[in-house]
Amino acid sequence: MDALPAIVVDGLNKTFRLPKEKIHTLKERALHPLRKTQFDEFNALRDVSFAIQPGEFFGIVGRNGSGKSTLLKCLAGIYAADSGRIWVNGRLSTFIELGVGFNPDLAARDNVLLNAAMLGLSQREADRRFDSIIDFAELHDFVDLKIKNYSSGMLVRLAFSVMIQVDAEIMLIDEVLAVGDASFQQKCFDEFERIRAAGKTVLLVTHDTGAVQRFCTRAMLLEHGRIVATGDPETVGNRYLQLNFSREARAQLEQEARARQLHGQQPVEFMGDEGARFGDRRAEITEAWFEGADGRPSLTLANGEPATFAMRVRFNEDVTDPHFSMAMVNSQRMQLFSASSVFADPRPGLFRTGEEVTYRVRFDNILGPDRYAVTAAVTVGGGAPLELRERMLSVVVTRTRTTGTLVDVPYVQQVERIDPALTRQEIIR
Amino acid sequence: MSTLELEPEVLERLGRPIRGPSALGRDRTRFTRLAWTLSVLDFKLKFFGSVLGYLWQLMRPLLLFGVLYVVFTQFLNLTSDLPYYPVSLLLGIVLFQFFAEATGASIRSIPYREGLIRRVDFPRLVIPVASVLTAVFNLALNLVPVFIFLLIAGGRPRLSWLELPLVLLMLIGLALGLAMMLSALFVRYRDVEPIWDVVVQALFYATPILYSIQVVIDKAGIHLARLIMCSPFATVVQQLRHAIIDPRYLSAGQIFGTPLGLLIPVGLTLGTLIVGWAVFRRAAPRVAEEL
Numbered sequence: 091m092d093a094l095p096a097i098v099v100d101g102l103n104k105t106f107r108l109p110k111e112k113i114h115t116l117k118e119r120a121l122h123p124l125r126k127t128q129f130d131e132f133n134a135l136r137d138v139s140f141a142i143q144p145g146e147f148f149g150i151v152g153r154n155g156s157g158k159s160t161l162l163k164c165l166a167g168i169y170a171a172d173s174g175r176i177w178v179n180g181r182l183s184t185f186i187e188l189g190v191g192f193n194p195d196l197a198a199r200d201n202v203l204l205n206a207a208m209l210g211l212s213q214r215e216a217d218r219r220f221d222s223i224i225d226f227a228e229l230h231d232f233v234d235l236k237i238k239n240y241s242s243g244m245l246v247r248l249a250f251s252v253m254i255q256v257d258a259e260i261m262l263i264d265e266v267l268a269v270g271d272a273s274f275q276q277k278c279f280d281e282f283e284r285i286r287a288a289g290k291t292v293l294l295v296t297h298d299t300g301a302v303q304r305f306c307t308r309a310m311l312l313e314h315g316r317i318v319a320t321g322d323p324e325t326v327g328n329r330y331l332q333l334n335f336s337r338e339a340r341a342q343l344e345q346e347a348r349a350r351q352l353h354g355q356q357p358v359e360f361m362g363d364e365g366a367r368f369g370d371r372r373a374e375i376t377e378a379w380f381e382g383a384d385g386r387p388s389l390t391l392a393n394g395e396p397a398t399f400a401m402r403v404r405f406n407e408d409v410t411d412p413h414f415s416m417a418m419v420n421s422q423r424m425q426l427f428s429a430s431s432v433f434a435d436p437r438p439g440l441f442r443t444g445e446e447v448t449y450r451v452r453f454d455n456i457l458g459p460d461r462y463a464v465t466a467a468v469t470v471g472g473g474a475p476l477e478l479r480e481r482m483l484s485v486v487v488t489r490t491r492t493t494g495t496l497v498d499v500p501y502v503q504q505v506e507r508i509d510p511a512l513t514r515q516e517i518i519r
Numbered sequence: 520m521s522t523l524e525l526e527p528e529v530l531e532r533l534g535r536p537i538r539g540p541s542a543l544g545r546d547r548t549r550f551t552r553l554a555w556t557l558s559v560l561d562f563k564l565k566f567f568g569s570v571l572g573y574l575w576q577l578m579r580p581l582l583l584f585g586v587l588y589v590v591f592t593q594f595l596n597l598t599s600d601l602p603y604y605p606v607s608l609l610l611g612i613v614l615f616q617f618f619a620e621a622t623g624a625s626i627r628s629i630p631y632r633e634g635l636i637r638r639v640d641f642p643r644l645v646i647p648v649a650s651v652l653t654a655v656f657n658l659a660l661n662l663v664p665v666f667i668f669l670l671i672a673g674g675r676p677r678l679s680w681l682e683l684p685l686v687l688l689m690l691i692g693l694a695l696g697l698a699m700m701l702s703a704l705f706v707r708y709r710d711v712e713p714i715w716d717v718v719v720q721a722l723f724y725a726t727p728i729l730y731s732i733q734v735v736i737d738k739a740g741i742h743l744a745r746l747i748m749c750s751p752f753a754t755v756v757q758q759l760r761h762a763i764i765d766p767r768y769l770s771a772g773q774i775f776g777t778p779l780g781l782l783i784p785v786g787l788t789l790g791t792l793i794v795g796w797a798v799f800r801r802a803a804p805r806v807a808e809e810l
Contacts, residue, residue, distance in 0.1 A: 115710035167640030170539030191634035
């Protein structure tokens with residue numbers, strides 16, 4: 091007998107009815123007993139079908155409002171489906187809306203026991219796991235503190251820890267990576283590694299294509315409640331990035347940025363949003379792209395493999411000895427890599443009006459997994475740019491090993507036995 | 520994208536598909552465990568939440584009792600010819616406070632548990648059940664001084680004390696029926712709470728707590744007394760006075776003139792339970808969306 095799928099979803103539909111004018115009180119209902127409430131319908135999920143095998147680490151990506159979280163809530167049994175069937179084969183543990191629901195007036199101890207009960211553990215099982223939950227959350231000193239006095243980071247740590255430690259066969263995890271500090275994220279990553287090795291089934295909903303490409307065995311892209319793509323995380327992640335930077339998505343993000351400005355908040359710049367162009371345009375950078383190890387253009391680069399950055403430059407005037415350069419910053423805006431032809435020898439010489447060149451930078455990709463934005467420039471002499479294009483391109487780096495570092499500096503290592511006959515002085519010398 | 524390449528045989532082996540949230544769920548032990556855990560934690564919160572927690576739980580009925588006792592024995596002198604009047608007044612207050620607390624707490628119980636409802640699948644009925652259960656713990660606690668005072672005042676244990684669990688069961692059933700109905704209604708209609716406050720106040724005066732049913736019979740006639748006894752809560756209070764405190768308090772059956780009269784309050788209690796269950800079961804699957 092072959093193994094049964096862990097999760098099967100067949101033709102799932104979910105529609106939310108948003109009342110146009112809601113009757114909030116019995117009084118209104120009594121005054122207008124016959125008035126029908128008008129509804130706006132919002133199709134959160136439309137005809138979604140898929141199956142997940144046990145042991146899969148399944149990523150679900152999609153933009154805000156694409157139905158990811160609704161899907162997870164249907165799987166978790168929190169929302170009732172309008173039509174379609176769902177099978178869940180195994181015990182579930184959920185991490186939805188940043189946690190499992192804490193009571194602010196109770197101490198961590200009671201909350202953990204309550205949540206363990208909610209997720210299906212008996213009192214005895216919960217007691218037995220209590221220490222490991224607190225261990226993982228690193229909250230020993232705060233066990234008897236009321237939850238309302240916890241910081242948000244502590245809360246997320248505790249909730250995630252409960253979710254992990256109840257030892258369910260299937261885990262539904264919604265956006266755990268969006269919160270918490272870097273060290274917690276690293277811890278999540280390590281834990282994902284462990285869960286995957288343990289052969290558990292995981293559904294991970296996230297915006298972070300890097301994490302999807304790093305951990306997931308398969309992924310799915312949702313848009314407007316429909317499945318747009320299912321398949322290997324690499325392809326799905328790329329589709330998601332394309333979707334994200336499509337015209338429509340840009341318009342939406344710009345609108346959000348404007349709304350924020352109206353409310354007096356800082357406008358947010360997002361990665362991939364092309365920055366300004368500077369320069370006198372004596373030369374123009376017409377396009378830029380990355381090439382993977384196979385020499386083909388790619389939106390993602392694998393860590394540990396050779397990679398190439400390429401840009402095409404057209405000269406609008408005669409220019410002698412131009413310099414080409416590029417720099418890559420990660421999502422934290424740290425510049426991790428730059429290349430330039432300033433010190434190159436021999437000098438490139440004279441380029442005629444109308445001439446086009448391709449500038450390539452080949453490098454061993456030791457960058458850590460992240461989204462990088464690339465700024466490219468053509469300068470001449472002392473430095474006034476002919477053209478500089480800020481963040482004109484973005485690329486995702488994936489990595490299969492977990493090192494947790496920003497870059498993987500290449501190294502050789504050696505273990506050398508020390509001859510016990512040598513004197514101490516000789517060793518020091 | 521909507522085609523699913525699964526053989527019917529596999530689907531068959533998977534068994535029944537999940538149905539989303541429901542009132543009861545499939546796993547009865549889990550239901551009991553959750554209701555128990557929730558109510559114990561709530562009780563602990565009230566108990567240990569403040570310095571006077573435990574004392575306060577006991578003091579509330581006693582304080583109300585003190586006020587009413589002084590007013591009604593010293594100034595109005597309505598009832599002093601009744602046996603063990605103070606104890607009977609205290610019993611009435613304790614029972615009323617249970618009723619008010621169980622129903623009052625259940626109204627807001629669903630929004631209060633929003634954090635859990637929106638994140639975890641569990642039998643939704645646990646929520647009103649836990650509210651009622653917490654009130655039952657308090658009731659048990661508050662009945663202790665009633666019995667102590669009764670023994671001090673000269674009351675003696677009688678065989679009819681055994682009626683206590685049965686009558687309390689009726690009271691708890693009534694409270695649970697209302698708790699299910701009110702908690703489900705509140706999600707939709709937020710004015711349920713002030714309306715219910717008024718109903719509970721009215722019930723206090725419509726029940727022979729301060730006054731005795733004998734006064735009603737003497738002054739207004741047996742028919743009004745019977746009408747009052749149609750209320751399940753009045754029946755519970757009167758019957759417990761008869762069974763626990765002194766047989767000179769008329770039993771509910773005696774007031775109706777026939778034990779068959781008890782069918783009215785008992786039937787109303789069962790009816791409340793059934794309607795409450797129906798309302799709650801209908802609302803349960805959508806509660807997470809409507810919050």
